[in-house]
Amino acid sequence: MKIANALLPLSMLLLSGCVVGPNYQVPPPLVPAKFSKSETPAGNVTLNPWWQAFRDKRLDSLVAQGMNQNLDVLQSLERINEARANVVIAGAGGLPQVNASADGNVQGSDGSYLRRQSGVSHTETKSLSAGGDASWLIDLFGQYRRARESANASLDAAYNDINVARLAYLSDLVTSYIDARYNQEALALAKLSLSSRRETLKLTNDIRTAGAASSLDVVQAEGLVNSTLAELPAYETGFRQAANHIATLLGLPANSVTAELTRGTAQPWPRYDTKIGIPADLVRNRPDIRAAERRLAAATAQIGVAEARLYPSLSLSGSINASRTFGDTATGNLTSWGFGPTLDIPIFNGGERRAQVAANRSAAQQQYLTWKQTVLDAIEDVENALIALRKNYETVAALRRLVTSYEQALGLARESYRGGATSLLDVLDAERTLSQSRIQLAAAIRSLAANYVALNVAIGGGSSVEVASK
Structure with a gap:
């Protein structure tokens, strides 16, 4: 009766399902009502294949190929497998544990002493035994329930990490x-400028032959040609390095996609705008x-896991063992x-244990x-x-308007130079400014496309898109 009275409070506590530690609530995001550009909610943008706005089939193919081969994405997938296993591990401690064992043994002895004592020279004993044990740690204060809760939340984080890796890959x-x-494009423009400057050099040589130009004019024209030749290697290097990096992102050896990309096309240009929504969308989509x-x-x-260890724990355990012995003199069971x-x-x-609780509270904070910092950064x-x-x-x-103006200016400068109304310096200046403005336009288009990518990645666009290789 006394034992029953002692166990009654523990039984009631077990039935009540007591779980210590704070119950988690999603913190309210402290975000402004809108961005600097007012927008209505954009909904779920994670399924938006925004890169298709460039209308570049080669780019679409690379995205599809790399999404299935990128090593960072594959590593994130493996971390999901690890997190799934941790969920099982976290819950296993709160379940009954059952083990079984069995063994057999043969013993014997030989010698003249046995013959003198019993008339036999050999004795042998065989034994077989089997047993089992079971134990169950009663989760009185929710230690394993909290551990399972933590493992499941970590599994959710691992699933989101895949989409983080996808966004990084896409970007x-x-x-x-x-x-x-x-x-x-810059290489093609530089070669176009080179052709134009060689044409100017030829014109200058022709005018000098006619006696209307000096050797200084020819040297200046040659210098502009050589300066253009010096620009070409940098653009060729930039292209090959970018192509090599694309190959690495696809999980391929460097230089394996260079030949295919050499067949150039126009610079990527987004054909439609991005609906950015409101800041609250980021919490759902990023x-x-x-x-x-x-x-x-x-x-x-x-x-909660740490706090549960501050309180008593109750476990139930039991074991059973059976053995049988076969011998020359006796046989029996036990x-x-x-x-x-x-x-x-x-x-x-x-x-x-209390220090562990404090450490876990600090880790949660x-x-x-x-x-909070992630939300603000987003x-x-x-x-x-x-x-x-x-x-x-x-x-x-x-810059488009500027390039058009400089193209007209170069044509006028050449006509004036042929007619002797202007000097070669005017032509060279016009060629130089036109070349620079064309490169500036190409760079501006690159910046525009890159910022279009940055904006879509910033809102979490395309992070959940499943694409198939073509």
């Missing part, structure tokens, strides 16, 4: 493709924010068993600050990309 691959096409929130949930559950509860009460541990990313993209469009429009 790196598409930006590298933009760089490759820029260097191809995988790094979701992953940070899930890690906060995992760290919060670990507080069975033994035992069952009972064990109560473990922590009394003194040097403050280690750190994860909260990380989540808003800054969108605002920066938004203003940069808006100004890029203005810059490209102005």
Whole structure:
């Protein structure tokens, strides 16, 4: 009766399902109502294949190929397998543990002493035994439930980490493709300038032959040709380095896609705008924010795991063993068993368990600050990309007009030079400014495309898209 009275409170506690530690709640995001460019909610942008706005089939093919081969994405997939296994490990401690064992043994002896004593010279004994034991740690204060809660939250974070890796891959691959096409365009423009300057050099030589130009004019024209030749290697190097990096992102050896990319095309240019939505959309769409929130949930559950270790633990255990012996003189069976509860009460541990609770609380607070910083960084990313993209469009429009003006100026300068109305210096200046303005336009288009990528990545666009290799 006394034992029943002692176990009754523990039984009631077990039935009540007591779980210590704070119950996790998703923190409210502290975000502004809108971005600097007012927008309505954009909904789920994670399924938006924004790179298709460039209308570049080669780029689409690279994205599809790399999404299935990129090593960072594959590593994230393996981390999901690890997190799934950790969920099983976390819950296993709260389940009954059953083990079984068996063994056999043969013993014998030989010698003249046995013959003198018993008339036999050999004795042999055989024994067989088998047994089993079971134990169950009763999760009185929710230690294993909190551990499972933490492991499941970590699994959720691992799923989001895949999308973080996808966004990083998309940003790196598409930006590298933009760089490759820029260097191809700049190389083509430099060769166009080289052709124009060689034409000017030929014109200068013809005029000098006619006695209307000096050797200084010829030397200056030759110098401009040579300066253009010096620009070509940098663009060729830039293209090959970008192509090599694309190959690495595809999980291929460097230089394996260079030949295919050498067949150049126009610089990527987005054909439609991006709906950025409102800051609250970021919390739903950015995988790094979701992953940070899930890690906060995992760290919060670990507080409960540590607090549960401050309280007593109850375990039930039992065992049964059976053996049979076969011998020359006797044969017999023996069975033994035992069952009972064990109560473990922590009394003194040097403050280690309470220190662990404090450490876990600090870890959870750190994860909260990380989540908050991730949200703020995401808003800054969108605002920066938004203003940069808006100004890029203005810059490209102005440079297009500038290139048109300088093309006209070069034609007029050449006509005047042929007629002797201007000097060669005017022609060379016109060629130089036209060449520079063309390169500036190509660079501005590259910046516009790169900021378009940055804006879509900043809002979490395309992070959940599943693409198939073509």
